Amino acid sequence: MSIEARRDVFQAIADPTRRQIISLIANKSMNLNSIADNFNISRPAISQHIKILTECGMVVVxxxxxxxxxxxxxxxxxxxxxxxxxxxxxxxxxxxxLGSYLERIQADNQSNEEPNAD
Amino acid sequence: MSIEARRDVFQAIADPTRRQIISLIANKSMNLNSIADNFNISRPAISQHIKILTECGMVVVxxxxxxxxxxxxxxxxxxxxxxxxxxxxxxxxxxxxLGSYLERIQADNQSNEEPNAD
DNA sequence: TGTATATGTAAGTATTTGCTTACGCAACTT
DNA sequence: AAGTTGCGTAAGCAAATACTTACATATACA
Known part of the structure; x- marks a missing residue:
């Protein structure tokens, strides 16, 4: 539980279980028990992962x-x-x-902030 | 110091400080104190982040x-x-x-004018 | 040689994480 | 109505995280 402080996407995908959950439901919605069936951990644990993913906008229920x-x-x-x-x-x-070409175009089109030198 | 168990890249970049470090040294090598100058946390803290980044192969010293x-x-x-x-x-x-556009021009790339591909 | 500099690392700590079991509740089924 | 199913959430816990200060060590420099 604790506080739901800085739930950001980087932290959300840092956990391998959450990445697997994303992988599972990327193509089709699943209810929570169906998701939990794919893991060895308890259903509440999955529920908590879903909560985290929901809090950072990666999952809608x-x-x-x-x-x-x-x-x-x-x-x-x-x-x-x-x-x-x-x-x-x-x-x-x-x-x-093609990928790198596309990336170059993309990098060109968006104004990224650059790593700053001192 | 606990164990340095599952140091993977996803976890490495989950920490915002480590992402900033990467950002700092992406273009030019920096010594540790120079890196630490850019943060409010202590030098040993930076040293530990560098260690983590080294352990997962993102930084060489x-x-x-x-x-x-x-x-x-x-x-x-x-x-x-x-x-x-x-x-x-x-x-x-x-x-x-943009991607499908690029795929199109990639498929028959002699018939289309391209965006500024560098 | 002695001292400042650059750094690693140990030890301690507060907080967060990821899990568990226990329980509660709403929604279906009979 | 009573039981079953699906799920959220609280409490508790071990481990990990992210820091700190203190200290050790190697190199440079006077």
């Missing part, structure tokens, strides 16, 4: 009768993507040509 | 006299990028249009 369907809203991942993309130039050897 | 220059090795970010990229289809409306 739609109630349907007594079930609650969890739907992924992955727009927040763009924050991660944008952050990582700044550094693609430092490792993009293994990136496919 | 090169000793030079009594200084230790920290150099970013951001290849590990590709793991994050690849993971996020799986879900790009779920959030990249603006990205998607």
């Amino acid at each position: 739609r109630q349907e009768g007594r079930e609650r369907f969890c739907e992924a809203k992955l727009d927040g991942l763009s924050e991660v993507s944008n952050w990582v993309d700044q550094y693609k130039q430092f490792w993009n050897e293994k990136f496919d040509s | 090169r000793q030079e006299g009594r200084e230790r220059f920290c150099e970013a090795k951001l290849d590990g970010l590709s793991e994050v990028s690849n993971w996020v990229d799986q879900y790009k289809q779920f959030w990249n409306e603006k990205f998607d249009s």
